[in-house]
Amino acid sequence: MIEVRELTKRYGDKTVVDRLDFTARPGAVTGFLGPNGAGKSTTMRMIIGLSSPTSGSVTVNGRRYVEHAAPLRQIGALLEARSVHPGRSAFDHLMAQAHTHGIPRRRVHEVIELAGLRDVAKKRVGAFSLGMGQRLGIAAALLGDPQVVMLDEPVNGLDPEGVLWVRNLLRTLADQGRTVLLSSHLMSETAQIADHLVVIGRGKLLADTTVDELVARAGGNGVRVLTSEPARLRDLLAGPGVAVTGSPGSEALHVTGADARRIGSTAADNGITLYELAPQNVSLEQAFMDLTRDAVEYQSAADTLRSIA
Numbered sequence: 001m002i003e004v005r006e007l008t009k010r011y012g013d014k015t016v017v018d019r020l021d022f023t024a025r026p027g028a029v030t031g032f033l034g035p036n037g038a039g040k041s042t043t044m045r046m047i048i049g050l051s052s053p054t055s056g057s058v059t060v061n062g063r064r065y066v067e068h069a070a071p072l073r074q075i076g077a078l079l080e081a082r083s084v085h086p087g088r089s090a091f092d093h094l095m096a097q098a099h100t101h102g103i104p105r106r107r108v109h110e111v112i113e114l115a116g117l118r119d120v121a122k123k124r125v126g127a128f129s130l131g132m133g134q135r136l137g138i139a140a141a142l143l144g145d146p147q148v149v150m151l152d153e154p155v156n157g158l159d160p161e162g163v164l165w166v167r168n169l170l171r172t173l174a175d176q177g178r179t180v181l182l183s184s185h186l187m188s189e190t191a192q193i194a195d196h197l198v199v200i201g202r203g204k205l206l207a208d209t210t211v212d213e214l215v216a217r218a219g220g221n222g223v224r225v226l227t228s229e230p231a232r233l234r235d236l237l238a239g240p241g242v243a244v245t246g247s248p249g250s251e252a253l254h255v256t257g258a259d260a261r262r263i264g265s266t267a268a269d270n271g272i273t274l275y276e277l278a279p280q281n282v283s284l285e286q287a288f289m290d291l292t293r294d295a296v297e298y299q300s301a302a303d304t305l306r307s308i309a
């Protein structure tokens with residue numbers, strides 16, 4: 001478990017992480033999302049003690065990272081800036097890490113297999129593709145067989161097969177009861193992996209939620225209906241969890257909590273004519289952009305032009 005409490009980091013007069021509060025729980029993949037510069041990497045660095053908070057706290061399995069006798073066995077991390085000696089082989093790199101942490105050689109072979117690196121284990125790391133480098137970073141994160149795994153942009157540079165591999169691996173780790181935290185600025189990609197989402201912008205918590213809740217907050221996956229008898233259809237659809245909105249005198253209704261099939265059947269059973277029955281899918285990417293719009297560090301020229309027009 002990772003518990004972030006009122007975590008704050010300031011560089012000079014700039015507050016980069018601002019009283020951040022969230023929990024990444026065991027048995028779930030928590031997606032840590034935010035636009036560029038939101039403070040994700042800074043938060044992750046504080047989680048593993050590479051940077052110290054200005055105020056607030058963060059614990060891994062109940063203790064601060066530095067208080068663990070064998071931190072590598074508690075949390076395995078892949079952070080963006082890797083320091084791998086380019087002349088070393090993948091095997092030697094992992095062996096050196098294992099050695100300093102009292103991890104047996106057998107485990108090095110296991111993570112090499114797990115990361116699909118067997119064929120390239122003896123190759124110089126300097127000659128690795130970006131994707132192979134990511135796999136090596138993930139192998140290193142898993143070396144201590146940790147209960148908590150934290151990955152900063154793990155699918156960066158991976159081909160579709162690699163992305164699928166990461167997705168399956170993280171699901172397996174969570175299903176084993178481990179805590180998985182992964183950062184990304186890609187909403188749709190994260191939504192396919194994560195059970196839970198923590199969204200930040202300018203260092204502040206914007207949402208601590210599930211994918212479904214986020215979509216609902218952004219307007220939900222409702223259905224637009226055009227009918228000759230809006231008032232009667234509205235009454236017929238009324239029930240727990242169903243919301244129907246529309247303007248007086250208008251033939252249009254917006255329905256949430258009932259899908260197009262149910263609305264169509266209800267209309268047909270009661271002889272009501274429909275002119276339109278259109279599911280409205282809110283794109284996750286749109287929901288994310290709506291949520292983080294005010295927190296984006298550098299707006300695109302188009303946005304800026306729109307806002308001054």
Ligand SMILES: Nc1ncnc2c1ncn2[C@@H]1O[C@H](COP(=O)(O)OP(=O)(O)OP(=O)(O)O)[C@@H](O)[C@H]1O
Binds near residue numbers: 036042185
């Ligand atoms: N050592 C530092 N000194 C001053 N400012 C810093 C330092 N490290 C990070 N920052 C600033 O903190 C802010 C947050 O950066 P951070 O790398 O944590 O964001 P991020 O969400 O990981 O972004 P990205 O998705 O681009 O990696 C940025 O504005 C960055 O310029």
